[in-house]
Amino acid sequence: xxxxxxxxxxxxxxxxxxxxxxxxxxxxxxxxxxxxxxxxxxxxxxxxxxxxxxxxxxxxxxxxxxxxxxxxxxxxxxxxxxxxxxxxxxxxxxxxxxxxxxxxxxxxxxxxxxxxxxxxxxxxxxxxxxxxxxxxxxxxxxxxxxxxxxxxxxxxxxxxxxxxxxxxxxxxxxxxxxxxxxxxxxxxxxxx
Numbered sequence: 001x002x003x004x005x006x007x008x009x010x011x012x013x014x015x016x017x018x019x020x021x022x023x024x025x026x027x028x029x030x031x032x033x034x035x036x037x038x039x040x041x042x043x044x045x046x047x048x049x050x051x052x053x054x055x056x057x058x059x060x061x062x063x064x065x066x067x068x069x070x071x072x073x074x075x076x077x078x079x080x081x082x083x084x085x086x087x088x089x090x091x092x093x094x095x096x097x098x099x100x101x102x103x104x105x106x107x108x109x110x111x112x113x114x115x116x117x118x119x120x121x122x123x124x125x126x127x128x129x130x131x132x133x134x135x136x137x138x139x140x141x142x143x144x145x146x147x148x149x150x151x152x153x154x155x156x157x158x159x160x161x162x163x164x165x166x167x168x169x170x171x172x173x174x175x176x177x178x179x180x181x182x183x184x185x186x187x188x189x190x191x192x
Contacts, residue, residue: 004179005131006090008033009064009077011118013151022137022162023070023150025096026118029135029166030063036170041065047083048076057174073118074125081126091130092176093122094169098146100136102154103161105169107176107185108132115146131176133169135162 012018012027019027034041034052041050041063052063062084066076081091095118100106110128113119122130138158140149154162168188175184 004059004090005061005092005177006059006086007062007064007077007081007084008092008094008173009066009073011070011073011093011095012065013070014065014067018151020153020159021151022096022154022158025135025137025162025166026094027065028163029094029133029169030065032163032166033170033173034063039063043067047080049080051080057178059177061177070118070121072121074121074123077122078125088126088129089131091126092133093119093130094133094135095119096137096150097134098137098139098150100134100138101161102136102138102158103165104136105165105188106134106136107172107181107188108134109181131181133176135165135169137162 008030010026010030012024018024037054039052039054041052044051047064049067050065054061054063062080064076064080066073068076095116099114109131113123137150137154140146172184172188
């Protein structure tokens with residue numbers, strides 16, 4: 001058993017311009033989770049984000065979509081964690097990952113930002129000891145193309161693969177929330 005997750009933050013950029021872009025994969029997962037739970041988000045100005053509260057695996061879990069744009073994701077997360085007196089180990093950050101192909105979802109504890117500006121900003125507010133759920137969106141092939149790539153919409157096939165990975169990730173979230181990290185990893189990482 002590991003630490004239980006009390007706050008799941010999905011990373012993305014607010015507004016219709018970015019809604020369907022690869023960089024919003026974290027938002028996509030939280031939107032799917034809220035639909036599955038028949039819950040809804042509400043804007044919470046003091047945290048600078050949209051929040052929801054759900055029950056998973058018998059635990060109350062807060063959900064947060066920072067509305068501060070990707071490069072400032074850490075501030076809303078820090079404000080909410082501080083308000084609810086949450087430890088860094090209580091956090092799960094869901095984000096797009098260019099180093100994984102579309103259709104892949106991976107759990108990870110700790111680590112650096114890997115060039116991801118949302119993670120970079122979160123790491124300026126927290127130690128690296130938070131959990132991550134990485135949703136593969138693929139790589140454009142050259143590092144100079146990454147910014148335009150993540151801010152672009154995936155192809156239909158890629159989008160379907162990303163949403164399939166989100167569905168697999170949703171199935172293991174109760175294990176993650178309940179602190180059954182190894183079991184969650186084994187289940188998620190051995191699926192196709």
